[in-house]
Amino acid sequence: MKRGQENGSTRHIIMTLLKMRGPLTIGALAEELGITEMGVRRHVLQLEREGLARNKIVRQAMGRPMHMYSLTERAEDYFPKNYHNLTLELLRELEHTSGTEAVNVLFEGRRRRLLAQYSPMMERRDLEERVAELSAIQNSGGYMAEWDREEDGSFVLREYNCPIRQVAIQYRKACECENNLFEELLNARVSRSDCMAEGGQCCRYSIKPMHLS
Secondary structure, eight states: OOHHHHHHHHHHHHHHHHHHHOSBOHHHHHHHHTSOHHHHHHHHHHHHHTTSEEEEEEOOSSSSOEEEEEEOGGGGGGSOTTHHHHHHHHHHHHHHHHOHHHHHHHHHHHHHHHHHHHHHHHTTOOHHHHHHHHHHHHHHTTOOEEEEEOTTSOEEEEESOOTTHHHHHHOTHHHHHHHHHHHHHHTSEEEEEEOGGGTOSSEEEEEEOTTOO
16 A cells, blocks of 8 residues: 555544544544554644644643544535445444444444434423424434324334435444434434335334333
């Protein structure tokens, strides 16, 4: 592999890690990539110079302040419409170099970030209101979602488009994390009976209050 290709691959993996896991330190990035902090720092500083990454100093009660890096809005232009192709390539590279568990950690990190982002929208709402809000959240992400209330007090959420379908076909952890995210946001039992990643016409979720059997 030529040096330029190697650098380009590392650069894109760093951007993907920052996009999926949120603010990270140089040390955390180096640990994920299995390379030196000096090597990571060189790439991250170049991203800063190009306006694609930002640095925020987080002060701690004890010890030195931490430098947390995240992507800027400008970096979104580097994730094109064929984003799933790039994502799959990078996930395969990460799986090859660090194993399946490293990929699973990425998906779990994304789930935690989305949970923290959307949980405040669910506060002081009943289940029907939370389902409606979740449907709106998914629609804003391009999932073409709709929901219905069933006679027994349960709900059905259907998604007719899956922006991450190609990723989910090869990495089912993505679907598992989405199902778990829905359960946590709704505080309800959620089960998926149809899935586009498995060839279904839609992703169909049955949502039941905790008190229903």
